[in-house]
Amino acid sequence: MTDATDLMRMYLADPDQPFPPVELADPSGLIAFGGDLSPKRLLDAYSAGIFPWYNPGETIHWYCPDPRSILIPTDLRVSKSFRKSVAAADYAVTMDRAFADVMSNCAGPRAKEAGTWIGSDMQAAYLELHQLGHVHSVEVWRDGDLVGGLYGVARGRSFAGESMFSRARDTSKVALYWLCAQLTAWEFALIDCQVTTSHLGSLGAIDVPRADYLRLHAEAAARPALPGPWQFDIPVPNSANHVPA
Known part of the structure; x- marks a missing residue:
């Protein structure tokens, strides 16, 4: 007590x-x-x-x-069928192109959930951090529409995932797939998933003792930061037919 x-x-x-x-x-x-x-x-x-x-x-x-849920970017686990859908690339993926829209969608109503924990004060605060170059989004587009995405906070080479959304099948997973690919290229050590969910566990997130997480995070956060806005520097689907002008 x-x-x-x-x-x-x-x-x-x-x-x-x-x-x-x-x-x-x-x-x-x-x-x-x-x-x-x-x-x-x-x-x-x-x-x-x-x-x-x-x-x-x-x-x-x-x-x-304690414990803390983390995902090592190289350990993302996806099915063969998902990899085929990634290869088909009937979408485009961008970074920091529509942060406010991503956060607004993450704050929207969800099936089987009442309300949201992402209030207007939180949206305003993270938008300010985004404008300062510390918070980043990944967007998935299809035929000019934003259909999925995620956002999170970067400290050095540690990324804290905050929320994700889908407006079409697997589009939040598409955003996570390409985020992990880019963070791997940038030598990010971990994605902080914060608390365990069955969905994140199915994608490769694991629980570690808080002390282990804090050690990994401190080491990664001490490395040089990559201030925003972020852009992919690996080959990604980015067709002009999918992303609005």
Whole structure:
């Protein structure tokens, strides 16, 4: 049970107040609450392996769960049939072309889910970080329409995946496939998936102890950053017939 002392320790009352040590997180991974979504606060959080997760209208909650779900870019697992659909390339894929639209789609309603955790304040905060070159999107297009994508936060050569969406079969997986290919070329060590889901597990994400994640993340985050906007520098499907002018 969390006592008053713990609550005082966890509450971010001052803009410059640092996060508590992650080892003091409660069993759910909650390490702090309060504060704001300023660029400095968010970048400090992601550098330390901490991320915000809360519902619109709630006080901001900050997490660093144990275990932690990660995906090594070279370990993405896809089926032979999916690889055939990738080879068919009836789509185009871009980076940082339509970040706001990707995040808006990620925040939209989903089947079998009520509401969204990506509120307007979070959308505004991550758009600002995107404009500062720290948050990136992958877009999948078909016949001029945005049909899938994802976005996440980069610190050095560590990428924290935030959310993805599909408006057509497998298009979020297409975005992840090409993201992993590009991050491999850029020698990114890991994609932070944050918490376990069966879908991510089927794609190769694994759970590791928080201490192991923090070590991998710290090493990767200390490497030279690649400020945005990002563009693919590997061969990708990018037909002018699919991407709007």
